[in-house]
Amino acid sequence: MNLFAINILLAVVWASLMADYSLSSLGAGFALGYAALWVAQPLFGGPSLYHRRVFRIVRLVLFFLYELVISSLRVAWDVITPSHKSRPAIIEMPLDVKSDIEILLVTNLISLTPGTLSLDVSPDRSTLIVHAMFADDPEALIRELKDGMERKVKECFEL
CATH class of the missing domain: 1.10.287 (Helix Hairpins)
Structure with a gap:
């Protein structure tokens, strides 16, 4: 068991x-x-994969909740203030995750975060197309998504 x-x-x-x-x-x-x-x-027999995986999943959930609150506040502030700071753009983010479940989880977490929306995955599953509400610096946004959501999802599925 x-x-x-x-x-x-x-x-x-x-x-x-x-x-x-x-x-x-x-x-x-x-x-x-x-x-x-x-x-x-x-x-x-010592530390198990189960304990590491549960810890990583909890860390992913807490990270997502933090991102959810921060991005919700950012979008709400942009909506209620008279000057709009949003600079929407469509960006292409190269994917490091390979399996269907990892890609699904990354795209859903990005779409659930206010201000970002996953639009499509390239046919070869190497690129994710994302619409971002605050894309002043597309390279920084890509780096933030890769170092945040994608890296944490990838850690959850590592052996």
């Missing part, structure tokens, strides 16, 4: 002990199970 299945089982056991099957109870059980499995790492 893999560690993810054990962690799910521990979450269900926790919810059963609490007699509460709400999402918060299952989440707390999952977090406690993760901590218990972290402490028990020597029994499973």
Whole structure:
């Protein structure tokens, strides 16, 4: 049985002990199970891919939430102020991610962030076409997207 299945089982056991099957109870059980499995790492042969991957996924989610708040505030400020600072442009971002799920995740995270929209992926899947609301410096924007969203998504799928 893999560690993810054990962690799910521990979450269900926790919810059963609490007699509460709400999402918060299952989440707390999952977090406690993760901590218990972290402490028990020597029994499973040292640090596992599971623990690294969960940590990277949590880091990606927190990074996305941060970007979501910052970009929402930036777009809202541009909308409510009389002087518009937006310089929209369509840019081509070369992709380092290769699998369909990685490309899908990168494009969706970019599209969910206010001020940016993924338009298309080239047929050879090497370039992502993005519409950006604030593209004063397209090269800096490409660098920001690659060093942010794409790198964190790529880390989540590394072995």
